[in-house]
Amino acid sequence: MRIAVTGSIATDHLMVFPGRFADQLIKEQLERVSLSFLADRLDVRRGGVAANIAFGLGLLGLDPVMVGAAGPDFADYGAWLRANGVDTSAVRVSETLHTARFVCTTDQDQNQIATFYAGAMAEAPRIDLAGIAGRTGGLRLVLVGADDPAAMLRHTATAHRLGIPVAADPSQQLARLDREQARLLVDRATWLFTNEYEAALLLERTGWSEKELLARVGTWITTRGADGVSLTRSGADRLAVPAVPTDRIADPTGAGDAFRSGFLAGLAWQWPARQAARFGCALATTVLESVGTQEYKLLPSDLAARIAQTYGDDAARFIEPRLADV
Template identity: 85%
Template sequence: MRIAVTGSIATDHLMVFPGRFADQLIREQLERVSLSFLADRLDVRRGGVAANICFGLGRLGLSPLLVGAAGTDFAEYAGWLRDNGVDTSAVRVSERLHTARFVCTTDADQNQIATFYAGAMAEAPLIDLAQIARSTGRPALVLVGADDPAAMLRHTAAAHRLGIPVAADPSQQLARLDREQARRLADKATWLFTNEYEAALLLDRTGWSQDDLLGRIGTWIVTRGAEGVSLLRAGTPGLHIPAVPADRIVDPTGAGDAFRAGFLAGLAWRWPHEPAARFGCALAATVLESVGTQEYELLASDLITRISETYGDEAARAIQPRLADAL
């Protein structure tokens, strides 16, 4: 099952503030915030939601197709992705702009304040998904991740026009979307990914109730951090998957992307929804224990142990043959 992942390609600048953001905020002055946080650690890492998801899929042997726009500085990053099983042939490389930058500070409570510079991502609307499908082969699924909003809308429309199932994953871009744009991205999606906050924001942006939204899509996957993941479908009881505990949380950045990679891998391997979500949770826990979004190690024995300890030996035995082949 070939998966195309559209969305941002970026470099992450990750800093750690040893205090608490909340201690620095004065309720009466929130309309005039002027703060700086003295970070005690800086890590510069590869990132971007599409690249992160593709990295996870590539490490699992699924040869994902990365669709996005990168900058004049992309050559080294492209080599890294190819070395990890990602097809970068559909990436548009700008002749004048740098690859996007994600600058994020995390406090002692794992709260985050981030800024995103689009850079070459501004050229993403020039990418023609239909042309890519003709030249590289028709994918079985297109994930439309956070990107330039015009590109997200164009890719969604192209996939629907071509009859390719869509996994809608608007994430950070929800705040930039108006009602019509939010509806166009979510409507008719086979899969819809949000975290818990984005779920509420999506309903606000679309003006739809939860039942309205579920009536227009296939399955809504809502990640809830340490509370796990919920899978929602119209007319059926919701399915809740507990999270896989992390031994220690080093950096939360990229855990959601890793969950998506694991879940999509499960779909590609024809697993039912529940084991696919469990596998996604195991990958997310692995990323939580490392700094950066693409620096984690994937070991079949470790993933099987995590799943066994959280979901039981039978759940672990069910996925063991596939992981032995993939890793």
């Protein structure tokens, strides 16, 4: 049985403007802005939460099933994912809408102007998770990541109906959800992922207290950047796992997705949650040191050394048998 990763599939177009946006803005004309910034750099990168998480699981040999919607321009991206161990047979390919795109320009002060085009994501609610579970021989876990909200709700309901454990990861879509939608997405989740900001936003959106929310989920995992992660269960002490340190941060994008890949892999290998979180933290740091969300390499010796230095030799020895297959 395999892990299904549902969510967005996207291409990121990232540009750098060598000046300052503020120098181009005229206070008296802000109601009628018509500007063009001449960028001197363009990076086109593969992205989307489902693709990023599935990529990491694929590198680790988990044969994940990626579930999402893309456009007719998905051919090269799909080939890349398949070459890295991802099953893309469940991706819905739209006949008319392009794969989602994130277009962002950053100035020299790190200010950003961006546009997100959802594109084929609008067709994600048409995907039948029950059919996918049947064709793939069953699913051990469904991660419901940021996607068209209707698709997220449908996948969650289907997984619960089929008795498949759910990992809820609403992330960027929390801001769009109303109270009932937010509650439906996280209620009865075996695992719940948020960062610190999303944790506060989730409580606001659901209207539940932390105690009430914990009574409705299995384990709540909160990523805390350089402070690591915390794992919380109802009636149990909070478990804190420190981050794997680095002084070579190249690009923070995708680190959270990499943590999820490592953590979910640990669950698939039936590791204790603490050990799975440590492994996730090691993968997150690997991505922090790379530019792009899917351009990193996994080196068993490097991962083992990071874990030994941060968590001790026993923790490294625990993971080494699995790393031999990476």
